[in-house]
Amino acid sequence: MDNSNSNKIFKEAKKYIPGGVNSPVRAFQSVKREAPIFVKKALGSKLWDEDNNEYIDFICSWGPMILGHNFKNVIEGVREAIENGSSYGLPTKLEVELAELIVKCCPSIEKVRLTTSGTEATMSAVRLARAYTNRNKILKFQGCYHGHSDALLVKSGSGLLTEGYQDSNGITDGVLKDTLTIQFGDIKNLEKILKTKEVACLIMEVIPANMGVIKTDINFLKSIRRICTETNTVLIFDEVITGFRISLGGAQEYYGVIPDITTIGKIIGGGYPVGAFGGKKEIMDLIAPVGRVYHAGTLSGNPISVRAGFETINYLYENKDRIYKELEIKTNYIADEIRKLIKNYKISACVNNIGSLFTIFFTNKELVENLDDALTSNISDYAKYFNIMLEEGIVIPPSQFEANFISLAHSDEDISNYLKASEKAFKIISEKI
Ligand SMILES: Cc1ncc(COP(=O)(O)O)c(C=O)c1O
Structure with a gap:
């Protein structure tokens, strides 16, 4: 070749x-x-x-x-959207329609905020969980990847594993100290750590796919849900890969286990830059301008990404069976x-x-x-x-x-x-x- x-x-x-x-x-x-x-x-x-x-x-x-x-519906939608301009910095009707569609498909999402990448979605979800619980520490599984924000790069999968290192230089000791990690499947240590009631959230790939694909045991997931509820720990399902892929309602629908916050991305942008985080109204309404947890973005809800995402999800929705x-x-x-x-x-x-x-x-x-x-x-x-x-x-x-x-x-x-x-x-x- x-x-x-x-x-x-x-x-x-x-x-x-x-x-x-x-x-x-x-x-x-x-x-x-x-x-x-x-x-x-x-x-x-x-x-x-x-x-x-x-x-x-x-x-x-x-x-x-x-x-x-270059799926036909997506490309035609994008062509039409481009004719109307690339970005306004003001809201559009299609953002509302996309949000409505996401809420309709995703069992645990009552309200959703769009971001420009999966990294921003997970970073903001963690911030929201910290604000909601008034706790600083977070827990994640070794080998799971949740984007490249500082707190989530600890013992991370994906490119860090590929390159042979598990966290990144440039992250402060304070941040490292607040991110706790355990082995995937280790329910004993998970329970021990969450029972301290110092942990704001457990963030996890429901089906880890960034250390290669790992199949999750349903009983492990159910135990996680129970322990998070008992300890008032926010359970974040990072469905940036699995959302709209494992089923229309993601891995949470597939397993029938419901998180408090979900992060999605990838498919919801149909190949254009996007991410989103959503969950219970009670938690989501802490976000500015309703609440005081800040999240923003010049290109959040970009009309081209939203159109590509809408066409993709709409097609998946109409042909899900x-x-x-x-x-x-x-x-x-x-x-x-x-x-x-x-x-x-x-x-x-x-x-x-x-x-x-x-x-x-x-x-x-x-x-x-x-x-x-x-x-x-x-x-x-x-x-x-x-x-x-x-x-x-x-x-x-x-x-x-x-x-x-x-x-x-x-x-x-x-x-x-x-x-x-x-x-x-x-x-x-x-x-x-
Ligand atoms: C599970 C998971 N979460 C978050 C991210 C970060 O998404 P992005 O690359 O859009 O920032 C990825 C990226 O591969 C991912 O696989």
């Missing part, structure tokens, strides 16, 4: 952009490539790079593109076929999948249930797998510790090509062992 144009662009990029990219995982560093591919365009399930190579895309912009790239079943069937099929290949080629690996998310962990473990398990993965086998897949025209996450995303646009042929490429990769990996 010719990657000369991408390689050339990356050389230039590194002169002007730190590491040549605007988000670390995009550099393809952990999969040992000279340069990432630079994308020129996308349509449906496909991407094309600057060398005109065609790929089937299993990153899907890390989640937003659940309907596939078909879409979520279809996505789950496709993903189950991929996961089952990969499990067969792992067995046939005697690869040390296992697959976690739920809804339209899956991760192949290159580990000896039969089940990956938390960060310690995920960290047993052989990242050089993952790098081999990634590189063979790319050569075969399949783009998967350039990191062991991320999810693959299935969209409505993935056809049977795309899935069959993905499996054929995986078989080729497993064969090569097994021969080298």
Whole structure:
């Protein structure tokens, strides 16, 4: 495969952009490539790079593109919205309609505030929880990623895991001290910590997807809900990935466990910059201008993002009975076929999948249930797998510790090509062992 144009662009990029990219995982560093591919365009399930190579895309912009790239309703809506101007700094009717749609779909959200990213949504949700409880400390699970605000970068997943570190320089000791972390699944320590009644909120990915995908036990979730209620701890479900993906009402609807605050993003912007946090009226009405918890944004509720999000969610809402079943069937099929290949080629690996998310962990473990398990993965086998897949025209996450995303646009042929490429990769990996 010719990657000369991408390689050339990356050389230039590194002169002007730190590491040549605007988000670390995009550099393809952990999969040992000279340069990432630079994308020129996308349509449906496909991407094309600057060398005109065609790929089937299993990153899907890390989640937003659940309907596939350039989905007709979204593009037509955006074209129409652009004609009316880009941003006003004043409210629009469509923001109200989007909020109404979100409230209708999400079981726990009574009121919702839009932000410009998932990071802002989680940061503001934590601030709100602190104000509501008058407590400073927060609790999170190791390996969960909630964006890049200071308080939430502690023992974080996603790019920090990929790059081999779990928190960031530049965060004060005071902030570090107030963020407590435990292993995913550790209900004993969770109860012990929350019983101190010093913790404002527990923030969690209901289905962790930033240390690879982890399947959550329903009883664990139910216990969390009970303990949070007993200790007056605000339970924040970070559904930036799982919202509108695991089901229309997110992972909370899927599991039937309801948080106090939910954060969403990605899909609700249809590929444009967005985030949101919402929850009980009683808590949400603490936000300015009603209350004294400040949240604002020049581009919050941007009309183009809102239109793209509205068209996406409206389509999901109108076709929910078909879409979520279809996505789950496709993903189950991929996961089952990969499990067969792992067995046939005697690869040390296992697959976690739920809804339209899956991760192949290159580990000896039969089940990956938390960060310690995920960290047993052989990242050089993952790098081999990634590189063979790319050569075969399949783009998967350039990191062991991320999810693959299935969209409505993935056809049977795309899935069959993905499996054929995986078989080729497993064969090569097994021969080298
Ligand atoms: C669960 C979760 N929360 C929050 C974020 C942050 O969202 P954003 O990248 O839009 O700031 C992400 C991003 O991947 C995420 O996966």
